[in-house]
Amino acid sequence: MEKLIITVATTGAVTTRDNSPYLPITPEEIANEVFDSYNAGASIAHIHVRDEKGNPSMDFEKFQETVERIKDKCDIIINLTSSGGLNLEEEERLKVCELAPEFASLDAGSMNFGPSVFINSPPFLEKLSNNMNEYNVKPEIEVFDTGMINNALMLAKKGLIKPPFHFQFVLGVPGGMTATPKNLIHLVDSIPSGSTWSVIGIGKHQLAMNTLGIVLGGHVRVGMEDNVFYKKDELAKTNAQFVERIVRISGELGREVADVNETRKILGLNHVGVVK
Amino acid sequence: MEKLIITVATTGAVTTRDNSPYLPITPEEIANEVFDSYNAGASIAHIHVRDEKGNPSMDFEKFQETVERIKDKCDIIINLTSSGGLNLEEEERLKVCELAPEFASLDAGSMNFGPSVFINSPPFLEKLSNNMNEYNVKPEIEVFDTGMINNALMLAKKGLIKPPFHFQFVLGVPGGMTATPKNLIHLVDSIPSGSTWSVIGIGKHQLAMNTLGIVLGGHVRVGMEDNVFYKKDELAKTNAQFVERIVRISGELGREVADVNETRKILGLNHVGVVK
Amino acid sequence: MEKLIITVATTGAVTTRDNSPYLPITPEEIANEVFDSYNAGASIAHIHVRDEKGNPSMDFEKFQETVERIKDKCDIIINLTSSGGLNLEEEERLKVCELAPEFASLDAGSMNFGPSVFINSPPFLEKLSNNMNEYNVKPEIEVFDTGMINNALMLAKKGLIKPPFHFQFVLGVPGGMTATPKNLIHLVDSIPSGSTWSVIGIGKHQLAMNTLGIVLGGHVRVGMEDNVFYKKDELAKTNAQFVERIVRISGELGREVADVNETRKILGLNHVGVVK
Amino acid sequence: MEKLIITVATTGAVTTRDNSPYLPITPEEIANEVFDSYNAGASIAHIHVRDEKGNPSMDFEKFQETVERIKDKCDIIINLTSSGGLNLEEEERLKVCELAPEFASLDAGSMNFGPSVFINSPPFLEKLSNNMNEYNVKPEIEVFDTGMINNALMLAKKGLIKPPFHFQFVLGVPGGMTATPKNLIHLVDSIPSGSTWSVIGIGKHQLAMNTLGIVLGGHVRVGMEDNVFYKKDELAKTNAQFVERIVRISGELGREVADVNETRKILGLNHVGVVK
Ligand SMILES: [Mg+2]
Ligand SMILES: [Mg+2]
Numbered sequence A, B, C, D: 001m002e003k004l005i006i007t008v009a010t011t012g013a014v015t016t017r018d019n020s021p022y023l024p025i026t027p028e029e030i031a032n033e034v035f036d037s038y039n040a041g042a043s044i045a046h047i048h049v050r051d052e053k054g055n056p057s058m059d060f061e062k063f064q065e066t067v068e069r070i071k072d073k074c075d076i077i078i079n080l081t082s083s084g085g086l087n088l089e090e091e092e093r094l095k096v097c098e099l100a101p102e103f104a105s106l107d108a109g110s111m112n113f114g115p116s117v118f119i120n121s122p123p124f125l126e127k128l129s130n131n132m133n134e135y136n137v138k139p140e141i142e143v144f145d146t147g148m149i150n151n152a153l154m155l156a157k158k159g160l161i162k163p164p165f166h167f168q169f170v171l172g173v174p175g176g177m178t179a180t181p182k183n184l185i186h187l188v189d190s191i192p193s194g195s196t197w198s199v200i201g202i203g204k205h206q207l208a209m210n211t212l213g214i215v216l217g218g219h220v221r222v223g224m225e226d227n228v229f230y231k232k233d234e235l236a237k238t239n240a241q242f243v244e245r246i247v248r249i250s251g252e253l254g255r256e257v258a259d260v261n262e263t264r265k266i267l268g269l270n271h272v273g274v275v276k
């Protein structure tokens, strides 16, 4: 079995300081958490930024600063969000590609999301794919339900994204597919052969879904974007704690963890390393 | 196995006269098509209306006229759309409940839909459920992907909809779950026991999905809302043609077709017959 | 979708005249039933013979006579059983290959079978595969449960059978996999891509499983070997009745029926009907 | 989630000293290994015995001595094999019930097993069930493929075994269901609700299947009966090593391990350890 790719998502758009006082928010805090996670075994950092009030943001300079701070510390692979949150401007969401990260999320459809609606319309997905191509960014296809796999394949049919695809399955968002092992296997069975995939379980489902990712030959994402509890009623104090646990579990299961170069190879990242 | 419930959806919101010159559009045309379908074996009519230009509409008086014309002809069970189309006013969508049909669709979430986005936000779904309760309308829970089952269960947890639930699985919309037998079985496996369900296959998938519905013990919907071709390259001339074929197939498979009273019993419609 | 291959299995080893007075038993009766089924649309005849008392038998001359009588009437593809029944001599079971039919069953494992045990040991399966190779017989891999697919793949690994494989799924034998749509799909998902498959439902499951075979792109087997009832409480009077119904259903579903030459092409039967 | 039941199967019938020099064979060796496993967290010991030459055996006195030696050391729950190996006498297999263990395996059908055939005919299963009832032994229903679940349900229909059932899924025996996550989930989906289950993966599949058992809410069996390698190319030196690893993994996953009394409660073992 391929080595395991661990992505850390330290911050996200939904988690707040009310959820956890340990949530990193500023570029400096995020860079520190990413660096600790890197040292623990993460090879990809999925990055969101926040504005001065801590609200979800697609602020270009915040991204720039955050990425620079990370790059100063380590060579972890940068994966930038292209959603930022639920209701951000399409213009700004598209602009993030100009930072030319190796990797960026592409949320492959629309859905109810908690009490709100997460909109990624077909024309927006086409524009985003085009932008990613222009800046040589590999899309991480985020899939919250089965139809989004097909949405990605429709983009592929138009030549807008190219195989081999990398899918990030996000299970357990209210509005999306529930986080059950059977659902995960159904998704894995539904992607084109030759694809790679990773899995996120929201909240209390994080650990079970991650463990299935390890066992099934997929990859995993951990971090406070998805879950703030290390265990029942106990908040994680750092994002690295989550990474460390995955490293231990993967070790017990005899699956080695990929470093950044191995991750690049597995995902076919052509690392022009252009993040400006 | 329970008798088979056949719903006819003569018109819908997406199909146009360009797709098929046989599409019924006016209340009179719709009522005629419904009546023929009733005579062929349909026990439920799922109704959309169009404005004077043939565009999707939630015009209250059109609904009223259509329902009256149908009621004049036969006692088929009326199922009114509560979406009308993709971008109609929530206000108007909610108002349709005031016609107090026995049954109305409730699209249990948001999704990309063809080139557009079909929005049914969580607050809207709560309002719609409340309205249905007020007018004693049973919701037909339309499910386009797995997460929508969970959306319905979240409404149920809040007491807004009540078991036994009836699910209408809609497979093959670009943006939703693809129309494969495995996907259908995955959905059927995912609903609470005691639920009833029906299945729609969009376009060329109509017949296969319907046949699976018959074999698996579900129910079926046919009609020009979902598909205009009777067979490859041959347009259906009437909605009743689709019903007749289902009746023949169900007959070959030894499953009897439910009349309106049997359908009411299977679905637990308390038929206050209130459609004004 | 490929054209549909219909196999008729007129007699089998388990069905008795007590089960149905219409069961063909003598070579002459069998040949007549096969011919009628051929005229109705069957392109393969799966053949068992009986001894003078009507008991299951692997009598070489009975096979010879039956095949000759069929060949006199039509060019249907001959598929000979290599089991004959539950407890017949391995020697005799192997010998049937000497008749060099185009096709013969290979029961890919052991299992409880009704009140008895059906034994096909690994060494026997190797000998049988060797014999089939020697006489240029294509194996129809009969699969009664999931492990038998793997048994076939183990034979393939040893070079004893060669892809593309043809699987015959037999669902509903007490002791084997139960006849549910989900089980059938699980099997279909478990075979190597490039394989062809057909499905048998035992007893009351025959029609539902056959219909799924048509819808899912597989092929079907009908006949009194598997089921004697045409519908609830009504015996089939002929094997051809079953074939006729499949032809009608397949017609409704828009899937054409394969004639013998089309069947040879689909299955890669390379062998010119050399049954001596 | 229920606490995790760990069964240790130290010896089995197939593993030899050639496979591993650490295999316990004599009653004394087995008792020692069981005791160490108990201390590590196992609450059930699945017991086979061997004859003087180390061959599989159903020798009554060996069972007696082994059980006594274990009972002298600890209160682990005793689960005796009722197969002993592949070709042992039915008489002797049935007699083991007279030791009145709380628990004993019941292999719910026949199958190819490696190069041989493992026979558990329907009449034998009925006799064995009767014997278990007579001695108040709870059956551990061993399932090697899907049909065996149905075999158990047929015994239940005759009143020979009673719910709630406990299934032991054995995946990866050549001849049985292969050890894939999807297969395991298919089995779990196929048992009556209210049942408990545990899972065994043969050879290199042990650890992955066990981990799935933990995640899916089932239980697990480890030990040299099923697998001798602790990791690739490294033999386990003790059975306890396997138990210790499961305890660590289960700890990481936040699932507690059941002690013997908790295990009795989960399985409904009503029977006071009467092994004579
Ligand atoms: Mg820190
Ligand atoms: Mg020792």
Ligand SMILES: [Zn+2]
Residues within 6 Å of the ligand: A009, A012, A013, A046, A048, A081, A105, A225
């Ligand atoms: Zn994100």
Ligand SMILES: [Zn+2]
Residues within 6 Å of the ligand: B009, B012, B013, B046, B048, B081, B105, B225
């Ligand atoms: Zn509609």
Ligand SMILES: [Zn+2]
Residues within 6 Å of the ligand: C009, C012, C013, C046, C048, C081, C105, C225
């Ligand atoms: Zn046969």
Ligand SMILES: [Zn+2]
Residues within 6 Å of the ligand: D009, D012, D013, D046, D048, D081, D105, D225
């Ligand atoms: Zn054992």
